[in-house]
Amino acid sequence: MKVAIIGASGYAGGELIRLLHCHSSADITYATSRKLAGTPLVNVHPHLKGFTDLKFENPNIDAIDVDVVFLAVPHTAAMTYAGKLVSRGIKVVDLSADYRLQKNIYEKVYGVTHTDYFAAPYGIPEIHRKEIIGAKFVANPGCFPTGATLAAAPLARFARTVIFDSKTGVTGAGDNPSATTHYPNVGDNVGPYKWTSHRHLAEMKQELAYLGSKAKCYFTPHLVPVNRGILTTAHILLDEPMDQTKVERIYQNYYKDEYFVRYQNPSLAAVRGSNFCDVMVESEGERVVAISAIDNLVKGASGQAIQNMNLMCDFNETDGLVNAGMLP
Ligand SMILES: NC(=O)c1ccc[n+]([C@@H]2O[C@H](COP(=O)([O-])OP(=O)(O)OC[C@H]3O[C@@H](n4cnc5c(N)ncnc54)[C@H](OP(=O)(O)O)[C@@H]3O)[C@@H](O)[C@H]2O)c1
Numbered sequence: 001m002k003v004a005i006i007g008a009s010g011y012a013g014g015e016l017i018r019l020l021h022c023h024s025s026a027d028i029t030y031a032t033s034r035k036l037a038g039t040p041l042v043n044v045h046p047h048l049k050g051f052t053d054l055k056f057e058n059p060n061i062d063a064i065d066v067d068v069v070f071l072a073v074p075h076t077a078a079m080t081y082a083g084k085l086v087s088r089g090i091k092v093v094d095l096s097a098d099y100r101l102q103k104n105i106y107e108k109v110y111g112v113t114h115t116d117y118f119a120a121p122y123g124i125p126e127i128h129r130k131e132i133i134g135a136k137f138v139a140n141p142g143c144f145p146t147g148a149t150l151a152a153a154p155l156a157r158f159a160r161t162v163i164f165d166s167k168t169g170v171t172g173a174g175d176n177p178s179a180t181t182h183y184p185n186v187g188d189n190v191g192p193y194k195w196t197s198h199r200h201l202a203e204m205k206q207e208l209a210y211l212g213s214k215a216k217c218y219f220t221p222h223l224v225p226v227n228r229g230i231l232t233t234a235h236i237l238l239d240e241p242m243d244q245t246k247v248e249r250i251y252q253n254y255y256k257d258e259y260f261v262r263y264q265n266p267s268l269a270a271v272r273g274s275n276f277c278d279v280m281v282e283s284e285g286e287r288v289v290a291i292s293a294i295d296n297l298v299k300g301a302s303g304q305a306i307q308n309m310n311l312m313c314d315f316n317e318t319d320g321l322v323n324a325g326m327l328p
Helices: 011-020 078-087 103-110 125-132 143-158 200-210 244-254 298-312
Strands: 002-006 027-032 068-071 091-094 137-139 159-168 216-223 230-242 261-263 277-283 285-294
Touching: 002 011, 011 027, 011 298, 068 078, 068 298, 078 091, 091 298, 103 200, 125 143, 125 298, 143 159, 143 200, 143 216, 143 230, 143 244, 143 277, 143 285, 143 298, 159 200, 200 216, 230 244, 244 277, 285 298
Parallel strands: 002 027, 002 068, 068 091, 091 137, 159 216, 261 277
Antiparallel strands: 159 230, 230 285, 277 285
16 A cells, blocks of 8 residues: 655654555655755664665655555644545545644644644544544644543543643653743753643544533643653643542553553553554542653654554554553
């Protein structure tokens, strides 16, 4: 099966190349970067030397001849490509935010006009698997909403308030340098940003509602000095108190058939480089603390995108994704 990556020079694009190398049927035949067109992929992804001989091309969407396209480009860029590809019968996984939210909410949160909107399944397979199977287009979720939703989902419909507090690694911001990601700001430091206004809050609210929750939802992210990973602490305030035995049973039962969600003490190192989400829960009665850990570039982006492709194309859901984290 021929695969194209639009935006292959970025962090998510690099992860797609690394992971797809282990896929039984996917062969990357087309990879783009406008700035690096004509140069070998390994120039920016030296860890992939020996795994790919491809060179970056300029995106020429009308001429593209593949079965599946991953759009690993910024929001607003994806909407200029998505519809054209789908209308030609090409399956698409969009890693950007362009199709994750309802149109009016997207336009309000991102402050732009959506020029080519259509509704798409939201690609957290553990929650939306039935909609994703066989789909022609999937909106891959944001990294924070993936970890947050998986942390809170089992108790969502029992909650009156959910407060997400996340710590994220620096690759979440993409490979474009900025004052925030400048080493002296990140190294040997921890700091909050967008305390109450991060765009991913809208996805978290949307997912809680999808899960039948009427809970109020809040979110504050923090930048920590690691490259990869998101640790999310969900403070779940319940309508009725639940004891430890009960909440543990609910979580273990909810995820019992999910290969990529493991019930164990979460830490960034244990999931680094892998598609796993580690979750654990502790009750003090009315407040339950659920904590999840994911790798933002894998379960939070490219790994989950491949998981979605597998469901869309009728491959084994774990194809290309069976590798452990990198502890220590
Ligand atoms: N980083 C994460 O943890 C993460 C997690 C979940 C989702 N995502 C989403 O995944 C997407 C990619 O993220 P990233 O972190 O990989 O970003 P990135 O490192 O900044 O890479 C962006 C890529 O898109 C290309 N690009 C930019 N504008 C383009 C356009 N108009 N047309 C075609 N290509 C364009 C860039 O190459 P050229 O400019 O050379 O063409 C580059 O290859 C974003 O939408 C991001 O929000 C990222």
